[in-house]
Amino acid sequence: MIKVLLADDQSVVRVGFPYILGHTDGIAVVGEATDGRAAVELARRLKPDVVCMDVRMPGGDGIEATRMIVSAGPDAPSVLVVTTFDLDAYVFGALEAGASGFLLKDAAPDDLVDAVRRLAGGHGLLDQAVTRRVITEFTRRRRPGADGPAPGHTLTGRETEVIRLLARGLSNAEIADEMVVEISTVKSHLGRAMHKIGARDRVQTVIWAYQHGMAP
Structure with missing residues (x-):
């Protein structure tokens, strides 16, 4: 319930x-x-x-x-x-x-x-x-100087790519097509990235991406 x-x-x-x-x-x-x-x-x-x-x-x-x-x-x-x-x-x-x-x-x-x-x-x-x-x-409110991952974060290249594509509004399936990987791989990368940046869900991950200059 x-x-x-x-x-x-x-x-x-x-x-x-x-x-x-x-x-x-x-x-x-x-x-x-x-x-x-x-x-x-x-x-x-x-x-x-x-x-x-x-x-x-x-x-x-x-x-x-x-x-x-x-x-x-x-x-x-x-x-x-x-x-x-x-x-x-x-x-x-x-x-x-x-x-x-x-x-x-x-x-x-x-x-x-x-x-x-x-x-x-x-x-x-x-x-x-x-x-x-x-x-x-x-995007308009992005904080000056907030470029790249915050100090202490150790996102891999693939995790960073997944976050960037997520911030563009792509679904897991679309991200998988873009990266030429399985959807399960996208979910794994995204899950680890969210854990590292302390995001509760996809919305907060997108917000984090915009705040740290990782979005278009």
């Missing part, structure tokens, strides 16, 4: 999302929070697998709440940022704070369910309608 915590100050969301997720096999909404501080406390107490996090809430916004929830360690829940605006500046801050996914509130019910399942399975997610624009914004 995938346990979900919902953090949103809009009552319509706190009614609609639990209805959608609660009527889906294998998913249960275990708690609801109306502000960031409550979300952090409930995440610690209820230990959900996924937190659906609004970014604009009173009493502590979703960015700081995301940072605190993710900082709990490797067993921390994945955070799915759910927002009304596809270019909301808060979204970028939340992703940089460690969120693993980004979905618009007007997404179809099936997309919400799929997003929760993907994050619970250790996969990141960006709404396909805005993925390129999100990546473009990260």
Whole structure:
């Protein structure tokens, strides 16, 4: 059973999302929070697998709440940022704070369910309608001097290549074709690279790549 915590100050969301997720096999909404501080406390107490996090809430916004929830360690829940605006500046801050996914509130019910399942399975997610624009914004915000892997990282040439191709938006199958290797080999290289850089999922790996000058 995938346990979900919902953090949103809009009552319509706190009614609609639990209805959608609660009527889906294998998913249960275990708690609801109306502000960031409550979300952090409930995440610690209820230990959900996924937190659906609004970014604009009173009493502590979703960015700081995301940072605190993710900082709990490797067993921390994945955070799915759910927002009304596809270019909301808060979204970028939340992703940089460690969120693993980004979905618009007007997404179809099936997309919400799929997003929760993907994050619970250790996969990141960006709404396909805005993925390129999100990546473009990260490129614009790239920190000066952040070129190449951070000190202490020992990525191999193949691991570096996989990250660069991932940052270009390629799937595992497309990366395998580009590198002329098996998909299983791509997964192995990517898994080792993510472990070395401390990334939880593909989304955080792409963000790391842009922050360290390893993306186009």
